[in-house]
């Protein structure tokens with residue numbers, strides 16, 4: 123038996139997040155998706171933490187549930203902070219996620235960090251504090267805290283990012299790196315990209331949605347095996363420490379906003395090789411390109427593309443069901459018809475992850491043959507990819523319709539504040 127977890131999401135109190143993200147909303151959305159254990163997000167925010175204390179009650183050890191809820195969803199206390207500090211003659215900006223097993227730990231962590239940033243101003247607060255100091259303080263509160271770099275590769279705010287990151291986890295966390303057991307892949311990278319760096323072998327790649335709205339919950343997620351002792355925070359910690367995952371559910375990394383190099387305003391998107399031809403400068407405006415994740419991995423890798431470690435955990439590339447339906451209907455995910463088709467499918471067939479990963483396509487085809495075909499294409503990796511770049515999401519063409527030269531995503535561009 124296995125279960126799906128998504129530890130990194132945000133509340134309505136974080137910048138660029140939907141006002142609809144309530145605890146009850148997360149509880150329901152996780153159930154619809156098939157996510158069993160979901161992060162609360164934003165536990166450093168005073169209003170959100172008050173709400174957590176009011177609305178959650180103890181479930182299994184170290185996990186919580188919404189009082190009176192029948193969804194079966196379990197919450198783990200989680201938060202993301204933005205560490206801003208100088209190191210090695212550079213200004214560094216690194217996002218870190220923290221998981222803890224109790225609300226007392228949350229209060230103690232807030233006490234430790236509240237003088238270093240305006241906790242009430244953003245659910246993902248900026249803290250003037252180095253990564254190693256953060257780990258020291260959090261581990262000081264509870265040795266069982268799980269701390270991991272968020273979206274490890276993104277140019278801004280990724281621990282290994284090209285702009286304000288480091289060349290290794292050890293460089294970023296110093297002697298506190300011993301308390302880092304895992305690292306989040308982020309939407310623009312997948313575990314295979316981690317495997318190209320031998321120095322990352324000791325850090326388990328994990329996958330989370332970093333959702334800024336309810337429909338995005340579970341767009342990336344990590345699949346765990348139920349331990350013999352059942353569900354608990356300790357079982358999650360053990361699985362992570364011992365690298366005992368079932369699989370990573372991942373975006374195609376090409377779909378992430380920082381996969382290729384490029385310039386959003388110049389509509390220039392380049393593969394790492396093409397970017398090198400232009401000496402890392404934009405062929406349109408001449409300014410330095412935003413170096414994407416693929417290029418950054420190339421810079422740091424000591425293994426060839428396709429390297430498969432012995433203990434490799436399987437990766438499943440998935441595309442959200444709303445997106446598949448929207449593509450099939452040549453519509454957008456926000457359209458009423460697409461949402462109706464999505465809701466009908468969930469009502470008839472089960473959770474979104476069941477539909478995307480497990481249910482027989484013939485059964486899905488009884489409702490919509492094109493959607494079934496799209497899902498099958500995603501499962502068998504027969505899709506066309508148009509890589510994202512410089513904040514513009516890439517496109518996974520599930521019906522294989524895009525022309526191979528088409529580099530300009532048809533989707534609307536993301537807002538500048540939405541860096542994750």
Ligand SMILES: [Zn+2]
Nearest residue numbers: 202217272542
């Ligand atoms: Zn972040």
Ligand SMILES: [Zn+2]
Nearest residue numbers: 385388404407
């Ligand atoms: Zn440019």
